[in-house]
Amino acid sequence: MTTIIGLVAAFCTTISFLPQAIKTIQTKDTSGISLSMYSLFTFGTILWFTYGIMSNSVPVYLANGITLILALIILIYKVRYK
Template sequence: MHFGLVDIIGLLAAFGTTVSFLPQAIKTIQTKNTSGISLAMYSLFTAGTMLWLAYGIMSGSLPVTIANAITMIFASIILIYKIRYK
């Protein structure tokens, strides 16, 4: 597989935005404290991420697909904790 400059920029952007979810996901898993997290925001964000993932798959965009697949996992964990540990 050959990556051009646009793909490299996309992968770097995907890495940066995806990794930004790690601290919140880790903190939420460790503390189970979701009091500062908006249920409406995370519900909409997770739904939007699911749509971006579908777009990435359908358009064949590897950076969009990878970033949103991983982000969806993190966002879903936080959303599940928000619902479970009110």
């Protein structure tokens, strides 16, 4: 039951990044996104992903792996289309 709750929570928080990533890819508009915030967020996500792998926690590494990809896309667009 704990893993199921973790997976549902991971799904909810991870999927919340999808609309921003899609909008950023479509419009290339990152003017409302803070570079420092997204840089720090992406670094934190890398650490959570690493923690999930090291602790063998599927919900943690799965959610943060997907979130990391989405956050990196947004961060790359922020730097590229300044």
